[in-house]
Amino acid sequence: MHVHRFERLWFGASLVLIVAFIGTIIYGAVGPGIAMVDDSGGTVEPSVIADGEYEQADNFREPGVYDTEDGVDVYVVARQYFFQPGTSEPIRVPAGEEISFHVTSPDVTHGFNLAGTNVNTMVIPGQVAEFSVTFEETGEHGIVCHEYCGDGHHTMEGQVVVVEQSEFEGGEN
Template sequence: MHVHRFEKLWFGASLVLIVAFMGTIVYGAIGPGVAMVGDDGGTIDSTVVANGNFERADNFRAPGVYASSDGEGVEVYVVARQYLFNPGTAQPIEVPVGEEVTFHVTSADVTHGFYLAGTNVNTMVIPGQIARFDVTFEETGEYGIVCHEYCGSGHHTMAGQLHVVPQSQFNATAGGEN
Protein backbone atom coordinates (compact mmCIF):
# COMPACT_ATOMS: atom_id res chain seq x y z
CA MET A 1 0.00 0.00 0.00
CA HIS A 2 1.41 3.33 -1.07
CA VAL A 3 1.38 6.09 1.52
CA HIS A 4 2.65 9.44 0.32
CA ARG A 5 5.63 10.97 2.17
CA PHE A 6 3.60 14.04 3.15
CA GLU A 7 0.86 11.81 4.44
CA LYS A 8 3.35 9.94 6.66
CA LEU A 9 4.69 13.23 8.00
CA TRP A 10 1.19 14.44 8.73
CA PHE A 11 0.35 11.17 10.47
CA GLY A 12 3.42 11.51 12.69
CA ALA A 13 2.70 15.16 13.49
CA SER A 14 -0.89 14.25 14.39
CA LEU A 15 0.27 11.61 16.84
CA VAL A 16 2.69 14.08 18.45
CA LEU A 17 -0.16 16.58 18.82
CA ILE A 18 -2.42 13.97 20.43
CA VAL A 19 0.22 12.88 22.93
CA ALA A 20 1.03 16.54 23.70
CA PHE A 21 -2.64 17.24 24.45
CA MET A 22 -2.77 14.37 26.89
CA GLY A 23 0.46 15.64 28.40
CA THR A 24 -1.15 19.00 29.17
CA ILE A 25 -4.02 17.27 30.97
CA VAL A 26 -1.71 15.12 33.05
CA TYR A 27 0.41 18.18 33.85
CA GLY A 28 -2.73 20.11 34.87
CA ALA A 29 -3.73 17.35 37.25
CA ILE A 30 -0.27 16.83 38.78
CA GLY A 31 1.29 20.33 38.51
CA PRO A 32 -1.32 23.01 39.28
CA GLY A 33 -3.48 20.28 40.83
CA VAL A 34 -6.70 20.93 38.94
CA ALA A 35 -9.26 19.04 41.03
CA MET A 36 -11.98 17.09 39.29
CA VAL A 37 -15.21 15.46 40.33
CA GLY A 38 -15.02 11.71 40.82
CA ASP A 39 -17.07 9.15 42.70
CA ASP A 40 -15.80 9.85 46.21
CA GLY A 41 -18.86 11.92 47.24
CA GLY A 42 -20.92 8.73 47.52
CA THR A 43 -24.62 8.21 46.92
CA ILE A 44 -27.72 9.34 48.80
CA ASP A 45 -31.43 8.57 48.64
CA SER A 46 -32.92 11.65 46.98
CA THR A 47 -36.14 11.37 49.03
CA VAL A 48 -33.98 11.88 52.15
CA VAL A 49 -32.77 15.13 50.60
CA ALA A 50 -36.25 16.16 49.46
CA ASN A 51 -37.70 15.62 52.95
CA GLY A 52 -34.75 17.18 54.76
CA ASN A 53 -34.04 14.08 56.88
CA PHE A 54 -30.32 14.71 56.78
CA GLU A 55 -29.76 12.89 60.08
CA ARG A 56 -30.52 9.72 58.10
CA ALA A 57 -27.68 10.32 55.66
CA ASP A 58 -24.18 9.26 56.69
CA ASN A 59 -22.34 11.33 54.06
CA PHE A 60 -24.38 14.53 53.90
CA ARG A 61 -25.33 17.18 56.46
CA ALA A 62 -28.02 19.86 56.69
CA PRO A 63 -27.23 22.56 54.08
CA GLY A 64 -24.74 25.15 55.29
CA VAL A 65 -21.08 26.01 55.79
CA TYR A 66 -19.20 24.10 58.50
CA ALA A 67 -15.70 24.33 59.90
CA SER A 68 -13.87 21.10 59.10
CA SER A 69 -13.67 18.70 61.99
CA ASP A 70 -9.86 18.66 61.69
CA GLY A 71 -9.80 22.45 62.08
CA GLU A 72 -8.43 23.12 58.58
CA GLY A 73 -10.69 24.56 55.89
CA VAL A 74 -14.44 24.46 55.60
CA GLU A 75 -17.11 22.06 54.36
CA VAL A 76 -20.02 23.40 52.31
CA TYR A 77 -23.20 21.34 51.95
CA VAL A 78 -25.52 22.53 49.17
CA VAL A 79 -28.91 21.20 48.08
CA ALA A 80 -30.12 22.12 44.59
CA ARG A 81 -33.83 21.95 43.88
CA GLN A 82 -36.29 23.52 41.42
CA TYR A 83 -35.35 26.49 41.35
CA LEU A 84 -32.89 27.43 44.08
CA PHE A 85 -29.63 26.58 45.78
CA ASN A 86 -29.68 26.14 49.56
CA PRO A 87 -27.55 27.92 50.61
CA GLY A 88 -26.70 30.26 47.74
CA THR A 89 -30.00 31.68 46.48
CA ALA A 90 -31.74 33.18 49.53
CA GLN A 91 -28.40 34.01 51.14
CA PRO A 92 -24.90 33.90 49.65
CA ILE A 93 -22.58 31.04 50.46
CA GLU A 94 -19.75 32.60 52.46
CA VAL A 95 -16.30 31.00 52.45
CA PRO A 96 -12.88 32.18 53.68
CA VAL A 97 -10.09 33.16 51.30
CA GLY A 98 -6.98 30.98 51.09
CA GLU A 99 -8.45 27.93 52.81
CA GLU A 100 -9.46 24.66 51.29
CA VAL A 101 -13.22 24.58 50.72
CA THR A 102 -14.80 21.17 50.22
CA PHE A 103 -18.15 21.28 48.46
CA HIS A 104 -20.77 18.54 48.76
CA VAL A 105 -23.64 19.18 46.34
CA THR A 106 -26.71 17.06 45.72
CA SER A 107 -30.21 17.38 44.31
CA ALA A 108 -33.62 17.06 45.91
CA ASP A 109 -35.47 16.49 42.63
CA VAL A 110 -34.06 16.61 39.07
CA THR A 111 -30.63 17.01 37.49
CA HIS A 112 -29.14 20.48 38.01
CA GLY A 113 -25.79 22.13 37.52
CA PHE A 114 -23.62 24.03 40.01
CA TYR A 115 -21.27 26.43 38.29
CA LEU A 116 -19.38 29.50 39.49
CA ALA A 117 -19.67 31.64 36.37
CA GLY A 118 -16.36 32.22 34.61
CA THR A 119 -14.38 29.74 36.73
CA ASN A 120 -13.62 26.03 36.54
CA VAL A 121 -15.77 25.28 39.59
CA ASN A 122 -18.31 23.26 37.66
CA THR A 123 -20.25 20.12 38.46
CA MET A 124 -23.36 18.27 37.49
CA VAL A 125 -25.81 17.77 40.35
CA ILE A 126 -27.48 14.41 39.84
CA PRO A 127 -30.23 13.03 42.08
CA GLY A 128 -28.87 10.15 44.14
CA GLN A 129 -25.24 11.28 43.82
CA ILE A 130 -23.19 13.69 45.91
CA ALA A 131 -20.70 15.79 43.96
CA ARG A 132 -17.65 16.37 46.17
CA PHE A 133 -14.72 18.59 45.19
CA ASP A 134 -12.13 20.90 46.76
CA VAL A 135 -11.54 24.54 45.84
CA THR A 136 -9.12 27.06 47.31
CA PHE A 137 -10.03 30.68 46.51
CA GLU A 138 -6.88 32.78 46.24
CA GLU A 139 -8.63 36.18 46.35
CA THR A 140 -11.66 37.66 48.03
CA GLY A 141 -14.58 38.47 45.75
CA GLU A 142 -18.11 37.61 44.69
CA TYR A 143 -19.13 34.92 42.24
CA GLY A 144 -22.44 34.11 40.58
CA ILE A 145 -23.70 30.55 40.97
CA VAL A 146 -25.55 29.34 37.88
CA CYS A 147 -27.65 26.24 37.39
CA HIS A 148 -26.35 25.27 33.95
CA GLU A 149 -28.48 22.20 33.33
CA TYR A 150 -32.08 22.55 32.22
CA CYS A 151 -34.24 21.59 35.20
CA GLY A 152 -37.76 22.67 34.28
CA SER A 153 -39.77 25.67 33.10
CA GLY A 154 -38.26 28.01 35.72
CA HIS A 155 -34.67 26.96 35.06
CA HIS A 156 -33.55 30.46 34.00
CA THR A 157 -34.39 31.84 37.46
CA MET A 158 -32.11 29.40 39.30
CA ALA A 159 -29.00 31.23 40.45
CA GLY A 160 -27.18 32.31 43.58
CA GLN A 161 -24.07 33.93 44.96
CA LEU A 162 -20.85 32.89 46.63
CA HIS A 163 -18.79 35.40 48.61
CA VAL A 164 -15.13 34.83 49.35
CA VAL A 165 -14.35 36.87 52.48
CA PRO A 166 -11.20 37.57 54.52
CA GLN A 167 -10.55 34.90 57.12
CA SER A 168 -11.12 37.44 59.91
CA GLN A 169 -14.70 38.05 58.74
CA PHE A 170 -15.59 34.42 58.22
CA ASN A 171 -18.04 32.67 60.54
CA ALA A 172 -19.05 29.12 59.90
CA THR A 173 -22.84 28.87 59.94
CA ALA A 174 -23.86 25.37 60.82
CA GLY A 175 -27.30 24.74 59.41
CA GLY A 176 -27.96 27.52 56.94
CA GLU A 177 -31.54 28.31 56.00
CA ASN A 178 -34.02 25.50 55.67
Protein backbone atom coordinates (compact mmCIF):
# COMPACT_ATOMS: atom_id res chain seq x y z
CA MET A 1 0.00 0.00 0.00
CA HIS A 2 1.37 3.36 -1.01
CA VAL A 3 1.51 5.87 1.82
CA HIS A 4 2.85 9.30 1.07
CA ARG A 5 6.06 10.30 2.90
CA PHE A 6 4.32 13.17 4.74
CA GLU A 7 1.54 10.84 5.79
CA ARG A 8 4.07 8.40 7.22
CA LEU A 9 5.76 11.21 9.14
CA TRP A 10 2.43 12.43 10.47
CA PHE A 11 1.40 8.90 11.42
CA GLY A 12 4.64 8.44 13.37
CA ALA A 13 4.38 11.81 15.09
CA SER A 14 0.78 11.04 16.08
CA LEU A 15 1.81 7.76 17.66
CA VAL A 16 4.60 9.49 19.60
CA LEU A 17 2.08 12.06 20.87
CA ILE A 18 -0.35 9.36 21.96
CA VAL A 19 2.30 7.34 23.77
CA ALA A 20 3.53 10.53 25.43
CA PHE A 21 0.01 11.31 26.67
CA ILE A 22 -0.34 7.86 28.14
CA GLY A 23 3.11 8.34 29.69
CA THR A 24 2.08 11.55 31.45
CA ILE A 25 -0.94 9.82 32.93
CA ILE A 26 1.08 6.85 34.17
CA TYR A 27 3.57 9.34 35.62
CA GLY A 28 0.73 11.21 37.37
CA ALA A 29 -0.35 7.95 38.97
CA VAL A 30 3.04 6.66 40.12
CA GLY A 31 4.88 10.00 40.62
CA PRO A 32 2.60 12.51 42.36
CA GLY A 33 0.40 9.53 43.25
CA ILE A 34 -2.96 10.73 41.91
CA ALA A 35 -5.35 7.86 42.65
CA MET A 36 -8.64 7.16 40.93
CA VAL A 37 -11.93 6.84 42.76
CA ASP A 38 -12.44 3.09 42.43
CA ASP A 39 -14.30 0.18 44.00
CA SER A 40 -12.42 0.32 47.34
CA GLY A 41 -15.32 2.07 49.09
CA GLY A 42 -17.55 -0.98 48.71
CA THR A 43 -21.31 -1.05 48.31
CA VAL A 44 -24.27 -0.30 50.54
CA GLU A 45 -28.00 -0.71 49.92
CA PRO A 46 -29.51 2.77 49.34
CA SER A 47 -32.51 1.85 51.50
CA VAL A 48 -30.21 1.28 54.50
CA ILE A 49 -28.91 4.85 54.19
CA ALA A 50 -32.38 6.23 53.52
CA ASP A 51 -33.67 4.63 56.74
CA GLY A 52 -30.64 5.82 58.73
CA GLU A 53 -29.74 2.27 59.81
CA TYR A 54 -26.02 2.92 59.56
CA GLU A 55 -25.10 0.15 62.00
CA GLN A 56 -26.32 -2.34 59.37
CA ALA A 57 -23.93 -0.98 56.71
CA ASP A 58 -20.56 -2.71 56.29
CA ASN A 59 -18.94 0.12 54.39
CA PHE A 60 -20.50 3.19 55.92
CA ARG A 61 -20.91 4.96 59.27
CA GLU A 62 -23.21 7.59 60.66
CA PRO A 63 -22.40 10.81 58.75
CA GLY A 64 -19.73 12.92 60.45
CA VAL A 65 -16.02 13.55 60.90
CA TYR A 66 -14.07 10.89 62.81
CA ASP A 67 -10.57 11.27 64.19
CA THR A 68 -9.07 7.77 64.17
CA GLU A 69 -5.58 6.41 64.78
CA ASP A 70 -5.07 5.98 61.01
CA GLY A 71 -6.13 9.54 60.18
CA VAL A 72 -9.33 11.45 59.71
CA ASP A 73 -12.40 9.78 58.22
CA VAL A 74 -15.29 11.82 56.84
CA TYR A 75 -18.62 10.12 56.10
CA VAL A 76 -20.97 12.21 53.96
CA VAL A 77 -24.50 11.46 52.77
CA ALA A 78 -25.45 13.41 49.64
CA ARG A 79 -29.22 13.61 49.28
CA GLN A 80 -31.87 15.79 47.64
CA TYR A 81 -30.77 18.62 48.18
CA PHE A 82 -28.04 18.82 50.81
CA PHE A 83 -24.80 17.30 52.04
CA GLN A 84 -24.84 15.78 55.51
CA PRO A 85 -22.52 17.07 56.91
CA GLY A 86 -21.51 19.98 54.71
CA THR A 87 -24.64 22.01 54.13
CA SER A 88 -26.17 22.91 57.50
CA GLU A 89 -22.78 22.78 59.19
CA PRO A 90 -19.42 22.77 57.35
CA ILE A 91 -17.16 19.73 57.26
CA ARG A 92 -14.23 20.76 59.50
CA VAL A 93 -10.94 18.95 58.82
CA PRO A 94 -7.33 19.60 59.84
CA ALA A 95 -4.66 20.88 57.46
CA GLY A 96 -1.65 18.73 56.59
CA GLU A 97 -3.28 15.41 57.42
CA GLU A 98 -4.67 12.77 55.11
CA ILE A 99 -8.46 12.90 55.09
CA SER A 100 -10.44 9.89 53.83
CA PHE A 101 -13.82 10.82 52.43
CA HIS A 102 -16.63 8.26 52.11
CA VAL A 103 -19.64 9.57 50.21
CA THR A 104 -22.87 7.83 49.24
CA SER A 105 -26.47 8.61 48.35
CA PRO A 106 -29.80 7.22 49.58
CA ASP A 107 -31.82 8.63 46.67
CA VAL A 108 -30.50 9.67 43.23
CA THR A 109 -27.09 10.21 41.66
CA HIS A 110 -25.28 13.31 42.93
CA GLY A 111 -21.86 14.87 42.49
CA PHE A 112 -19.30 15.98 45.06
CA ASN A 113 -16.79 18.54 43.86
CA LEU A 114 -14.69 21.01 45.80
CA ALA A 115 -14.98 23.84 43.29
CA GLY A 116 -11.82 24.56 41.36
CA THR A 117 -9.94 21.53 42.73
CA ASN A 118 -9.52 17.92 41.61
CA VAL A 119 -11.51 16.64 44.62
CA ASN A 120 -14.28 15.37 42.43
CA THR A 121 -16.43 12.26 42.49
CA MET A 122 -19.76 10.93 41.40
CA VAL A 123 -22.06 9.87 44.23
CA ILE A 124 -24.00 6.85 43.04
CA PRO A 125 -26.72 5.15 45.10
CA GLY A 126 -25.46 1.74 46.18
CA GLN A 127 -21.79 2.67 45.94
CA VAL A 128 -19.53 4.33 48.50
CA ALA A 129 -17.10 6.73 46.86
CA GLU A 130 -13.84 6.65 48.82
CA PHE A 131 -10.92 9.00 48.21
CA SER A 132 -8.17 10.69 50.19
CA VAL A 133 -7.20 14.34 50.25
CA THR A 134 -4.48 16.22 52.09
CA PHE A 135 -5.18 19.94 52.44
CA GLU A 136 -1.87 21.77 52.75
CA GLU A 137 -3.40 25.11 53.72
CA THR A 138 -6.21 26.25 55.96
CA GLY A 139 -9.21 27.88 54.33
CA GLU A 140 -12.67 27.26 52.94
CA HIS A 141 -13.74 25.16 49.95
CA GLY A 142 -17.24 25.21 48.48
CA ILE A 143 -18.84 21.82 47.74
CA VAL A 144 -20.94 21.71 44.59
CA CYS A 145 -23.32 18.93 43.60
CA HIS A 146 -22.40 18.75 39.93
CA GLU A 147 -24.81 16.07 38.77
CA TYR A 148 -28.43 16.92 38.08
CA CYS A 149 -30.44 15.39 40.94
CA GLY A 150 -33.92 16.91 40.60
CA ASP A 151 -35.53 20.30 40.28
CA GLY A 152 -33.79 21.68 43.38
CA HIS A 153 -30.37 20.62 42.13
CA HIS A 154 -28.99 24.17 41.89
CA THR A 155 -29.55 24.71 45.62
CA MET A 156 -27.38 21.76 46.64
CA GLU A 157 -24.11 23.07 48.04
CA GLY A 158 -21.90 22.79 51.10
CA GLN A 159 -18.57 23.73 52.59
CA VAL A 160 -15.34 22.18 53.79
CA VAL A 161 -13.41 24.27 56.30
CA VAL A 162 -9.75 23.37 56.74
CA VAL A 163 -8.45 24.39 60.17
CA GLU A 164 -5.11 24.19 61.99
CA GLN A 165 -4.47 20.80 63.56
CA SER A 166 -4.66 22.40 67.01
CA GLU A 167 -8.18 23.69 66.33
CA PHE A 168 -9.47 20.38 65.01
CA GLU A 169 -11.94 18.36 67.02
CA GLY A 170 -13.01 15.09 65.46
CA GLY A 171 -15.99 13.02 66.46
CA GLU A 172 -15.76 9.85 68.54
CA ASN A 173 -13.82 6.92 67.06
